[in-house]
Amino acid sequence: MAHPARAGFGVTGWLLASALACLLLKLAGYVLPTAVLADPRVGRTTDLVTAGCLAALVVVQTVGGDGGGPVLDARLGAVAVAAVALLLRAPFVVVVLLGAATAAGLRAAGLG
Numbered sequence: 446m447a448h449p450a451r452a453g454f455g456v457t458g459w460l461l462a463s464a465l466a467c468l469l470l471k472l473a474g475y476v477l478p479t480a481v482l483a484d485p486r487v488g489r490t491t492d493l494v495t496a497g498c499l500a501a502l503v504v505v506q507t508v509g510g511d512g513g514g515p516v517l518d519a520r521l522g523a524v525a526v527a528a529v530a531l532l533l534r535a536p537f538v539v540v541v542l543l544g545a546a547t548a549a550g551l552r553a554a555g556l557g
Contacts (some may be wrong), residue, residue: 447557506519518551518556519556520548522557527540527543
């Protein structure tokens with residue numbers, strides 16, 4: 446299979462396409478009537494889409510491997526510890542430090 450950067454469109458093309466998409470979304474906010482944007486369903490939808498995208502990013506970065514398959518390593522343990530710390534309502538700095546320390550400890554133990 447061809448590398449995505451060499452598959453015709455190229456990295457520069459994808460970068461320009463995503464920049465154009467962001468610009469068009471930004472302009473849509475100015476063009477749409479205020480009544481459409483003030484609808485509570487729009488607010489709920491944007492909140493859910495934002496949370497869904499962030500959750501997907503966390504999952505991909507936690508268990509995503511270079512070859513596209515899942516990889517279980519120190520990142521998974523670090524995210525698990527950070528999730529428990531969040532459930533216990535620890536301050537964000539403590540959550541980050543616990544996650545980093547867990548990842549470092551697991552990697553030092555040879556587990557990732």
